[in-house]
Amino acid sequence: MGQTHSSESAGFMIVGVIGGGQLARMMIPAAVNLGIEIRVLAESDGMAAGLAASDVGDYRDRDTVLAFAETVDVITFDHEHVPQEILRELVERGVRVHPGPDALLYAQDKLLMRAKLSELGLPVPxxxxxxxxxxxxxxxxxxxxxxxxxxxxxxxxxxxxxxxxxxxxxxxxxxxxxxxxxxxxxxxxxVVDFRRELAQLVARRPSGDVAVWPVVETVQRNGVCSEVIAPAPQSTGRVADVAAEIAVTIANGIGATGVLAVELFQTTDERLLVNELAMRPHNSGHWSMDGSTTSQFEQHLRAVLDLPLGGTESRGAWSVMVNILGGPAEGSLADRYQAALAEHPTVKLHNYGKDPQPGRKVGHVTATGAELDVVVYEARATAAFFQD
Amino acid sequence: MGQTHSSESAGFMIVGVIGGGQLARMMIPAAVNLGIEIRVLAESDGMAAGLAASDVGDYRDRDTVLAFAETVDVITFDHEHVPQEILRELVERGVRVHPGPDALLYAQDKLLMRAKLSELGLPVPxxxxxxxxxxxxxxxxxxxxxxxxxxxxxxxxxxxxxxxxxxxxxxxxxxxxxxxxxxxxxxxxxVVDFRRELAQLVARRPSGDVAVWPVVETVQRNGVCSEVIAPAPQSTGRVADVAAEIAVTIANGIGATGVLAVELFQTTDERLLVNELAMRPHNSGHWSMDGSTTSQFEQHLRAVLDLPLGGTESRGAWSVMVNILGGPAEGSLADRYQAALAEHPTVKLHNYGKDPQPGRKVGHVTATGAELDVVVYEARATAAFFQD
The missing domain is CATH 3.30.1490.20 (ATP-grasp fold, A domain)
Known part of the structure; x- marks a missing residue:
């Protein structure tokens, strides 16, 4: 497949994304800029990535996924939940699937992940x-x-x-x-006695090239990411090098393609241990949309199309991303725009177009600048406008 | 109108863009990020802004435009060619139109523009x-x-x-x-004896706030913009101040809303004269997508929705935008991605999804950095991959 579609649409590359959530949504701007056509298989109407939803259906249904795959050049994902048997049938039929089932397995099954990381000699709890x-x-x-x-x-x-x-x-x-x-x-x-949590993102293309962003610090509340500081404070030198080496070793070791997020514990005795893997753009990389030369969403599209990866230089000394969790108790995020944007003209707001609901990730904000305390304040103060 | 749509779609603001070219296309990423729903009335199928095309029809047809306007909260434009009588009927029916017909007149008719600028006391040839x-x-x-x-x-x-x-x-x-x-x-x-051409962009919201980007130098070939340097070299101090003052005076003087581009001649005797006006995002502002805190497309959407305007700080010392004119003699832009992106990983590529055709604006690239000569080289060398 693939080649027919490409030639039919003036050389565009059509990326099919399974899952219609905010990760698929945030691939849309990158696709528009790069002239990549993006089609989404959404779980239902009105999802965050609805603008690009070409199909609506169940990603656990073989026929639905196969029919969707017929219309695109490469399949990638908003989440890691597509069943292995469907992924393997796609590959057998010659569909390009990135990340592929052999890699996705380690994001789908934590026991296999732990065994593989131990086999690769990586530090784990x-x-x-x-x-x-x-x-x-x-x-x-x-x-x-x-x-x-x-x-x-x-x-x-x-x-x-x-x-x-x-x-x-x-x-x-x-x-x-x-x-x-x-x-x-x-x-x-x-139970790891950790000082803080870090995340290391890496992108890998099928032909093997990899690119890493700076390691970031992630702050969780109730098990959900609430804030990301890029780069992680006090992470120059050894910590940055070790984090990058771990992520590259994993990406190469499991043959990951696209963006891979490695969640890490930094222990009180200064070791880095791998906590979890995500094999797609990740909340810890949202800052890159505004704070890096290449956003994780653009990089993911480049990687799954086996295009050369973009530079991962930071645009400012510091970027801080704060999630908007839940949103306003009444009304919508848009009701707060006048006040929030007037007060914080340089903070970048991302609204996923989802109905507010307690605990739900409905958007995020990113501030970028030279002074970490100013950047943290700007991001937190802006996000506060959207939460009660 | 308006309010019904807003409440139906969880507080989203629906912006309707008349015209389906690359300016409408480049509004899509900004709209997705800000959670703004964008709908485009395209001239035909398969246009650059096709992803957001909700209607296809002739913008000179009253009924087509009125029907489109019924589905959105505010009308704005990819071009200035919608007839005055249709614009005025929209306004009479209570549709928010930005820029409005009274302002657009000066982008539609150069005689009226010249007369108005003279009346405002501005320097013109x-x-x-x-x-x-x-x-x-x-x-x-x-x-x-x-x-x-x-x-x-x-x-x-x-x-x-x-x-x-x-x-x-x-x-x-x-x-x-x-x-x-x-x-x-x-x-x-x-015939003005000019040393170079400049462009000053300003955004103005209906309630009156304005924001300016740094004045830029534009280079034309065969009457078409080929390259933009932001900020214009040697433009600190008086030139920057005068250019900004001219643009703000025009925006306020004609009641422009959204982005207004003022093309200027810098004469050999160091005067600035107004050449042309464009009342929409403009080629001379494409660099802002990658080089400014707020892109002209985001700013345009904020302005036409009467939202607070975003910061216009530059992300690097210099940004250089080079248009891709015509594209490859054979094949598509995508055929050149492997080579171009491998060589220039930090340059941002924008592909409008249009078929290559001699002289046609099919995309642009922007490089950003600290050293002007490096940035100029990076942008020109990247664009060269896409032209024969």
Whole structure:
């Protein structure tokens, strides 16, 4: 496929994005600028990426995904939830899928991810695969009586993650796995004594080139990213080098294509441990839309099309991104524009076009500048206009 | 109108753009970021702004434009060619139109523009309204035997402009005006001995606030803009102040809303004279997409929605924009991506999605950085990949 579409549309490259959320939405400006046609398979009407939605349907339905793939040159994703069997059928049919199923596996299954990272010799928290409460008890005994239990699949933004201090506290998950009958297991990890969380983004194209942005500091509230500082303060030298090396090793080691986000713990004893992977543009990279020569969304499109990657120089000394979580209690984000934009003319506002709802990521703001305290203030003060 | 649509779509503001060219196209990224819904009335299918084309039809057809206006909150433009009678009917029906017909008149009719600028006391070339060859002859006699004749309406990119040295050289235009029978006339101007051309962009919102970008130098080839340097070299101090003051005086004087571009001559004796006006985002402002805190397209949307204007600080010391004129002799721009992007990873490429055609503006590139000679080289060398 692919070539027919390209020649039909004056040499445009058509990227198909599965999933219609804000990540797909934020690919649209990059696609428009680069002259790339973007088509989205959205879960429903009126989603954040609705402007580019060419199809509406269920990404778990084989026929829906196959029909969508027929209309594009390369398939990529707003999320990592497309079932492996569908991804593999696409590849068998000659569709270019980036990231491919072999790589996506490690974003879909945290047990496989942990095993792979250990195999690659990368620093990770102590972990184990556990199938029952007895095994959880053993792990707790060996790790000071506390541990983090995670479902291998389906968790995000803090869901599917539980800190436990007794072996029975994951019983409901063990029961669900037994009922599921597919021989699944849970992941248990030591509770890491971390000083802060970092994220390292890397882009990799199929032919192998990689590009990294500066490592950033991420601040979570209730398991959800609330703020990102780019670059991470006090991260020149060793921390930056190690973070970049970890991300590049992972990207090459699993054959990731597109943007890969590596969430890291910086421990109180100054080690970096890999926490999670995301294999797509990531909340920790939103600052790059305004703060970097190449945004993560443009870079992702370049990478999945196997085009040369763009420069990742920062546009200012500091960029701070603050998420708008939930939005106003009444009305819409737009109701606050007059006040917010008048007060903060240099802060860049991104509104995902979603209805406000408690906890929901409905937008973000990014400030960029020379003085970190000013930039942090500008970003936080602007975001505050949009939350009650 | 307006309010119904807003409330129906979760507080979004719907901007309707008449005209589907690259200026409408480049409003799309800004609209997506700000959560503004954009709808385009395109002249035909497959235009540059096709992604946002909600209607296809003739902007000179009253019913087509009125029907389109019913679906949006504010009307703005990709060009200045919508007939006055249609614009006035929109306003009478309560539609918000920005810029409005009273302002657009001065972008539509160069004789009215010259008269208005003279009335505002602004510096313009010597000019006259002429109805026949005898009047042209008189003007030539008084100005050293050479003059520039312009049709009052319909010219752009060098069309409708002619340098003459004999009274008979505009006879075909006089004949056409006589046949038209509406009492039209031509504009004649002195040939200005200019050192270079500048452009000053200003944005004005209906409530009156204005914001200016730094004055830029524009380079034309065959009457078409080929290159823009921002800011114009050697333009600190008086030149910058005078250029900004001229543009603000015009914007306020004619009640312009949205972006207004003022093309200026810098004469060999160091005066600034107003050449042309454009009442919309303008080629001389494309650099702002990558080189300014607020792009002209975002600013235009903010202005026509009467939102606070964004900061116009430059992101680097210098930005240079080079137009891609014509494109490759064979194939498409996309065929050159591998080579061009590999060589110039920090240059930002904008592809309008138009078929290559000699002389046609099919895209542009912008380089930004600290050293002007490096930035000029980067931009020109990148653009060269896309032209034969």
């Amino acid at each position: 102590d972990w184990a695969r556990i199938e029952n409460a007895a095994e959880l008890g053993d792990f707790l005994d060996a790790h000071g009586g506390r541990a983090v239990v995670k479902t291998a699949r389906g968790g995000y933004d803090g869901r599917g993650v539980r800190v436990v201090s007794a072996a029975h506290e994951a019983d409901d998950w063990f029961i669900a796995l037994a009922e599921d009958g597919r021989g699944g297991a849970l992941l248990v990890e030591e | 010597d000019w006259a309204r002429i109805e026949n060859a005898a009047e042209l002859g008189d003007f030539l006699d008084a100005h050293g035997g050479r003059a520039v004749v312009k049709t009052a309406r319909g010219g752009y990119d060098g069309r409708g402009v002619r340098v003459v040295s004999a009274a008979h050289e505009a006879d075909d235009w006089f004949i056409a005006l006589a046949e038209d029978g509406r009492g039209g006339a031509l504009l004649v101007e002195e």
